[in-house]
Amino acid sequence: MQPLELDRVAGTYLGLHDLLDEPAVDQSLTEREKTLRHMARGIVAREVAPRAPELDREGKFAHESYQALASAGLGGLVFPEELGGTGDSTVAYAVVMEEIAAACGATSLVFMTQTHAAYPILVAGSEPARQQYIPSLLSGTAYGSMAITEPDAGSDVSSLRTTAVPQGGGYRLNGTKTFITTGDRADVMVCFATTDRTSRRAGVSAFVVEASWPGVTHGSPFDKLGMHGSSTAEVFFDDVAVPAANRLGDEGAGWSIVMRSVIKSRISAAAQGVGLARGAYARTLAVLRRIHGSRVPADALHELAGWRSRIAQGRLLLHAVARQVDADPGTSPGRIGLMKQACTDLGWDVALGATALLGPYGDLALFGVERCLRDARVTRIYDGTNEIQRLLISREIANVIQELP
Numbered sequence: 534m535q536p537l538e539l540d541r542v543a544g545t546y547l548g549l550h551d552l553l554d555e556p557a558v559d560q561s562l563t564e565r566e567k568t569l570r571h572m573a574r575g576i577v578a579r580e581v582a583p584r585a586p587e588l589d590r591e592g593k594f595a596h597e598s599y600q601a602l603a604s605a606g607l608g609g610l611v612f613p614e615e616l617g618g619t620g621d622s623t624v625a626y627a628v629v630m631e632e633i634a635a636a637c638g639a640t641s642l643v644f645m646t647q648t649h650a651a652y653p654i655l656v657a658g659s660e661p662a663r664q665q666y667i668p669s670l671l672s673g674t675a676y677g678s679m680a681i682t683e684p685d686a687g688s689d690v691s692s693l694r695t696t697a698v699p700q701g702g703g704y705r706l707n708g709t710k711t712f713i714t715t716g717d718r719a720d721v722m723v724c725f726a727t728t729d730r731t732s733r734r735a736g737v738s739a740f741v742v743e744a745s746w747p748g749v750t751h752g753s754p755f756d757k758l759g760m761h762g763s764s765t766a767e768v769f770f771d772d773v774a775v776p777a778a779n780r781l782g783d784e785g786a787g788w789s790i791v792m793r794s795v796i797k798s799r800i801s802a803a804a805q806g807v808g809l810a811r812g813a814y815a816r817t818l819a820v821l822r823r824i825h826g827s828r829v830p831a832d833a834l835h836e837l838a839g840w841r842s843r844i845a846q847g848r849l850l851l852h853a854v855a856r857q858v859d860a861d862p863g864t865s866p867g868r869i870g871l872m873k874q875a876c877t878d879l880g881w882d883v884a885l886g887a888t889a890l891l892g893p894y895g896d897l898a899l900f901g902v903e904r905c906l907r908d909a910r911v912t913r914i915y916d917g918t919n920e921i922q923r924l925l926i927s928r929e930i931a932n933v934i935q936e937l938p
């Protein structure tokens with residue numbers, strides 16, 4: 534069999550996704566958000582989808598795919614115009630992320646990491662720092678990373694071991710970060726470190742660090758299950774001199790910067806989940822058409838019916854929470870967690886179901902369904918594992934129970 538037109542032919546890709554949109558879901562989108570989705574769908578069809586199989590196969594960084602999106606002005610959707618963004622809604626960001634992830638999970642990971650690196654600088658950076666670093670991250674002339682995780686600290690950010698010791702009016706940074714997306718090629722990193730380990734969360738501060746500074750090095754990218762077109766690496770800080778002007782917010786403000794930033798990054802992961810579910814679903818329809826023509830067995834259609842409902846639910850939840858975040862940036866971690874775990878579980882469940890439904894065809898790289906499955910796995914791990922999301926949700930439920938008479 535030939536590779537799916539879905540990855541090869543722009544017209545088929547566009548037509549199929551247009552066909553699969555749910556009017557009930559789209560009702561909540563503004564005209565601007567629909568226009569951006571249409572625009573993203575076109576660029577994805579021309580520039581992202583055709584490259585996706587090769588990036589996955591060869592483990593090539595999704596540079597061209599990401600640059601096409603950035604040069605079309607999609608790199609700064611949630612950033613103000615004066616910093617090179619377009620001042621759009623978080624919903625717009627989510628729907629564009631969905632489109633990218635439906636075609637290529639790895640490109641969506643590169644795309645979102647640029648936002649994740651720039652966003653803490655927007656939230657807590659000084660005006661000169663914002664002007665210096667954000668526009669180049671949004672235009673794609675610089676790559677960025679968000680460096681929190683360490684060999685001994687991931688879910689528990691308060692136990693970071695990377696230290697920032699005040700010295701000569703600035704700081705000296707020492708430590709190791711691991712699992713850092715784009716860490717091997719980032720020009721700019723937002724690095725979280727402790728100025729006082731005994732203070733736990735209150736000792737965490739955030740710094741903008743340039744990769745070219747003496748003492749910053751990185752490891753080779755890890756080989757991974759999925760997301761092959763995005764790199765993940767260790768980053769080492771060996772007595773790196775960081776000017777005080779590159780600290781984001783006050784000393785000790787790092788935890789609150791993490792909490793404000795993960796709102797956007799959990800929307801990114803959730804949008805990936807929805808996009809990967811849509812990608813797996815669309816590919817399954819196309820493969821079934823190839824195998825069965827117009828006589829798709831009823832049990833397969835029943836299975837598809839369940840996924841279609843869950844995808845519609847996931848999209849509604851994603852868009853609703855993104856809209857809520859725009860209305861109230863203080864939306865609770867449990868409410869964000871509801872969306873993050875539901876949408877990323879959706880991506881995994883649909884991709885897993887698709888590989889099962891298609892039997893041997895689901896196993897073939899040719900059709901890209903197994904790629905959706907491999908790419909979906911990590912969306913349940915990063916940006917707060919789904920176990921941590923359930924912990925956050927369960928804490929809120931416990932509080933509600935306490936309020937009951």
Ligand SMILES: Cc1cc2nc3c(=O)[nH]c(=O)nc-3n(C[C@H](O)[C@H](O)[C@H](O)COP(=O)(O)OP(=O)(O)OC[C@H]3O[C@@H](n4cnc5c(N)ncnc54)[C@H](O)[C@@H]3O)c2cc1C
Pocket residue numbers: 678679680681682685686687688689711712713714715757760765911914915916917918919920921924
């Ligand atoms: C491909 C990839 C890209 C990544 N990109 C980045 C990046 O760009 N920047 C970055 O900083 N990090 C990144 N990460 C790291 C990721 O965010 C962490 O792996 C994740 O937060 C989990 O942290 P950990 O690895 O320390 O696991 P741990 O915190 O040690 O967790 C291990 C397991 O225990 C569970 N667990 C932990 N605590 C609890 C608890 N209290 N209750 C119940 N279960 C619990 C977790 O859910 C998990 O299943 C990336 C990871 C991967 C795989």
